[in-house]
Amino acid sequence: xxxxxxxxxxxxxxxxxxxxxxxxxxxxxxxxxxxxxxxxxxxxxxxxxxxxxxxxxxxxxxxxxxxxxxxxxxxxxxxxxxxxxxxxxxxxxxxxxxxxxxxxxxxxxxxxxxxxxxxxxxxxxxxxxxxxxxxxxxxxxxxxxxxxxxxxxxxxxxxxxxxxxxxxxxxxxxxxxxxxxxxxxxxxxxxx
Numbered sequence: 001x002x003x004x005x006x007x008x009x010x011x012x013x014x015x016x017x018x019x020x021x022x023x024x025x026x027x028x029x030x031x032x033x034x035x036x037x038x039x040x041x042x043x044x045x046x047x048x049x050x051x052x053x054x055x056x057x058x059x060x061x062x063x064x065x066x067x068x069x070x071x072x073x074x075x076x077x078x079x080x081x082x083x084x085x086x087x088x089x090x091x092x093x094x095x096x097x098x099x100x101x102x103x104x105x106x107x108x109x110x111x112x113x114x115x116x117x118x119x120x121x122x123x124x125x126x127x128x129x130x131x132x133x134x135x136x137x138x139x140x141x142x143x144x145x146x147x148x149x150x151x152x153x154x155x156x157x158x159x160x161x162x163x164x165x166x167x168x169x170x171x172x173x174x175x176x177x178x179x180x181x182x183x184x185x186x187x188x189x190x191x192x
Contacts, residue, residue, distance in 0.1 A: 005053055009076040014124040027111045028104035039095040049080040049108040055101020060094050069173035072162050075101050080108050148177045149185050
């Protein structure tokens with residue numbers, strides 16, 4: 001039976017037939033991640049594509065002793081550490097559950113091979129990579145051209161779930177500023 005959350009998520013990216021969704025769904029194994037549990041931890045070698053069906057996750061790197069937040073993930077979504085998989089090196093990425101949930105695990109290489117037999121699955125992943133690439137490029141441009149206040153306002157408008165669900169320290173790290181600076185920005189905005 002096709003999972004409705006999975007189907008709705010995929011169809012927002014690229015419409016698939018029920019048969020293609022069923023084939024893709026069969027390539028995953030369901031699991032559960034508890035609050036504060038790790039989906040990925042630095043040093044692991046991974047080949048997995050994760051379908052995050054539910055939960056909230058923070059993605060970060062550790063440099064020296066600092067945790068640098070680079071993204072937040074809200075189910076449903078997909079994630080794979082492409083660099084680790086294709087370069088066959090241990091990941092430097094950490095993905096930790098802020099709020100646990102259901103996660104499906106699939107071998108990315110096997111799932112990509114389905115694209116040879118099912119062209120619509122290949123188109124789905126090409127479209128998903130386009131979405132991710134666009135997101136990353138916009139984020140880079142924002143760090144180059146926008147002030148910290150502008151980055152915060154964009155985050156507030158484009159990703160309100162982050163503002164409502166994550167601690168200020170993580171949001172500040174994501175914006176590339178200190179928590180005190182974020183507090184000043186929020187205070188200034190609330191007085192405007």
